Amino acid sequence: MNNTVETPVLQLKRLTKHFGDVIAVDDVSLNIVDGEFLTLLGPSGSGKTTILNMIAGFEFPTSGDIILQGKSINLLLPEKRNIGLVFQNYALFPHMTVSENIAFPLKMRKAPKAEIKARLVDALSLVQLDDYGKRYPKQLSGGQQQRIAVARALVFEPPLLLFDEPLGALDKKLREHMQLELKRIHTRLKRTMIYVTHDQEEALVMSDRIAVVNKGRIEQIGPPDELYEEPANAFVAGFIGESNLFEGVVTGGKGDRIALTLNDRVEIMINWRERIAVGEKVRFCIRPEKLFFVDDAPADNVISGTITESIYVGETKRYSIRVNDELSINLREMSTLTGMGRREGDHVRIGWPDESVKRLS
């Protein structure tokens, strides 16, 4: 019989790290299965790099467990962990050639010369820099250095590969190219990877699963589409993509609709599946691209306001609509639809489909 439950490559169990009075990582638990590409996504200072440093062995956890392939590695020195790491600044050894850099982990493992040579060729061809072995790192471009760093981290075939914001220093075009390149390497080698970034777009493009980290805690973990479509709370909704956040008090309802007052001013009706009592507070979000302009007679799911800003951003056009002093809504529509001549100062009514209302905790 097949073992249907896969043993995770890496398990974090209630991992916590204090720096003096500061709690950098707060009770983080996580399982990563073989071949998975998991991204730790969060703003700077959220603790994501500290988590990575603890996995790599550069920091020791205050409490909790790190279990690699079934064994606790809490007290293991970094050089004994056999985990690949691609640094933010590449950390290539400037006094060694590209070949010497890539051969370094193999030499440290006392691999035979012939094997080093064969693996070196493979690693260079994997990152498509076959002829660059004799160059020094500083003679390569940023993107090439990055690829060498990836080759060096892969060459000793670690069961787990870590990336610490490896594309942060590259320009936008190159970054997008490298994202696809890393994705290609991941698909080809099926290696387990943990990727740290603050760039939500990068996380969405590359990951099998994303863990959103904030203030040392994991806010939500799941596949990219799930995080985007069903954010668990206001932080996730705001951090992944754009979001309109609403807070209101329930004033009544009929069937699966409830009436709400937003900011004590605006009365709206929305779709709400769960049971809820009058007077309760609710928080929900609607993505800007789910909103649309409506011209028709009164209906549910409608709110009116004035356009304060309209920005053309290529394939889409963004509008800022002021409902009242405290409430402003962002709406995005495809540029192909914007033939209606809406401009700043226009009074508009906007609507949304029932299913676009996402309840937040």
Place this chain on the structure above:
Amino acid sequence: MASAMKNSIIFLSQPMALFEKKITMNQKQNGMAGKIILGIFTGIVFIFLVIPTILVVPMSFTETRYLVFPPEGFSLQWHQEFFTNKKWVEPTIFSLKLASLTTVVSLIIGTMASLALVRGIIPGKRIVHLFFLSPMMIPLIVTAFAVYGMFANFHLIGTLPGLVIAHTIIGVPYVILIITANLYRFDTSLELAARNLGANSFKTFTNVTLPLIKPGIIAAGVFCFIESLDELVLVLFLVGTTRMTLPLRMFSEIEFRIGPTVAAASTVFIIAAIGTIIALSFIEKKEKSIGLKE
């Protein structure tokens, strides 16, 4: 002579570098003025420090039995004397031996101390750092007097180990000054990378840290070597009666009668110094080409 060279290297290279930076900034604003000021400054340095040193070279080729400028005739006899007469050869070899040993010992102690001062967790680190540099600030004659009193008890006067220890006292601060500057600029993520790739802390040091601070170690080594080769005050106190260093031989020769062999010895010194500077600039050029230095 070597003293003039060394002092000009140490005390002028840093202000000059600052000065050059300022000039290049000024150039953007008012063009030529900066270049002229730099030219005048360099000219003054040249006249007062370099010319007297270089004048010694023609003087060493004189035919006369005394130093004279301009030299009369042309003769290699004083150079021959320097390279063949035991009176000169023995002190030269002894000085080279002393300088080499001093350099090795100073580099080992100084590099280890620098690592501790930059990386270590030491209470009162700044004070400890200053303490290590203090032999640079204390007048040499005071150090010499203090060391003399102590060495007499340990029967170190007139011995090679005694002189090596004394010169190491003044060599270590140079090493610490240069290596700590190197280490503060060191990108520690390179060491983390080495550890991550499977190197233990010792292998990380020998494979990554040491090669990357090598330029600093070479520079510090050169300073130590010249410092020891050139040093006279400590030697006067500690050399005893059986040994002789080259500067001491030159000094006593000048005291006694100003013979052209002193000029010949100086010429050899100058050539060696220029050779060292050229060699260093070649190393620097290679490092620049692979981006180790900007």
